[in-house]
Amino acid sequence: MTPGTPTTPVTPMTPGISGTAFRVGTRRSALALTQARQVAAALERAGHRCELVEVTTEGDRNRAPLASIGGQGVFTGALREALLRKEIDVAVHSLKDLPTQNVDGIVLAAVPPREDPRDALVARDGLRLADLPAGARVGTGSPRRLAQLRLLREYDLELVEIRGNVDTRIRKVRDGELDAVVLARAGLTRLGRQDEITDTFDPTAFVPAPGQGALGIECRNSDEDVVRALAGLDESRTRAAVTAERAVLAGIGAGCSAPMGAxxxxxGGVEGDDLSLHAVVAAVDGSASVRLSTSGPLGDAEEIGRQLAAALLAEGASRLIEERVT
Incomplete structure (x- = not known):
């Protein structure tokens, strides 16, 4: 299937829905399609017809390690281009893959309620991370996860860099090629595979990627009808949380594949909701890390993230990112 190819409608049309269908752009992976279908179904419940349009991204075409092909934007650039070429009306992203830089003509119109943001282990024999024997082979394609695994288990695991969809990665465990893989719990849950999880990590100790578990839904800022429709999917607390996390990422000048988490x-605070923010930047080889936390009013989410980024830089975070192993 070529970029920009429409698929069939995602759900049976609700009686009474009419008008031009929103073309909802998505990557072709099983997880991306599941996420896009959830967004389209929500829009249809609100009275808007939708059809999915599958778009092939650089990250789908190139199987090299993400850091070596640019990391940031390899799963999102083609969707943004399709928006600007008016081949699609809505782009559904995993927010952790979305660069923090704004693109002229495009707006992040909705961040729906977040799925569980934690990282999870799928291991043979139901093992937890602490139970994996010395020398166990653990697969991940993320420098952030590599770094934090080395911080938790020092150097007694054999860490293997892998690419591929969820099914491909888990199959490596089932076939005995690996003892375990680390994946986002959100993706496993959305695919109905949460029963295969053998361990889930504390997000303040094994810090997730900024935006992990959340979806970012973009459209052209000139399409007022689409902007209004997507506004109904936005959830303010999730938006604030990911805004703070992404402000840390932007503030330290790192990309989506950097060895950092937020x-x-x-x-609930006395005078309203507060935001608690945790971040870590680590050398991929596990030799050093900087870990800081802060908190503040929910309405100051972006500034809280910027301040924590400045504090991380003051503690040497930029050096750890520059020296990362790719």
């Missing part, structure tokens, strides 16, 4: 959660 995790924000909302808590």
């Amino acid at each position: 995790f924000a959660e909302t808590t």
Whole structure:
């Protein structure tokens, strides 16, 4: 299937829905399609017809390690280009893959309620991370996960860099090629595979990628009808949390494949909701790390993230990113 190819409608049309269908752009992976179908179904419940349009991205075509092909934007650039060429009306991204830089003509119109942002282990024999024997082979394609695995288990695991969809990665465990893989719990849950998880990591100790578990839905800022429709899918607490996380990422000048994590959660304060923000930057070889936390009012999410980024830089975070192993 070529970029920009429409597929069949994602759900049976709700009686009474009429008008031009929103073309919802998505990558072709099983997870991306599942996420796009969820967004399209929500739009249809609100009275908007939708059809999916599959778009092939650079990350889908090139199987090299993400860091070596640019990392940031390899799964999102083609969708953004399709928006600007008016081949699609809506682009559905995994927010952790979306660069922090704005693109003229495009707006992040909705961040729906977030799925579980934590990282998870799928291991043979139901093993947890602490139970994996010395020398166990653990697969991941993420420099952030490589770094934090080395921080937790020092150097007694054999870490293997892998690419591929969820099914491909888990199959490596089932076939005995690997003892375990680390994946986003959100993706496993959306695919109905949460029962295969053998361990879930504390997000303040094994810090997720900025935006992990959340979706970012973009459209052209000139399409007022689409902007209004997508506004109904936005969730303010999730938006604030990921805004803080992405502000850390932007503030330290790192890309989506950098060995850093940021995790924000909302808590009820005396005068309203507060935001608690945790971040870590680590050398991929596990030799050093900087880990800091802060908190503040929910309405100051972006500034909280910027301030934490500045604090990380003051503690030497830029050196760790520059020296990362790719």
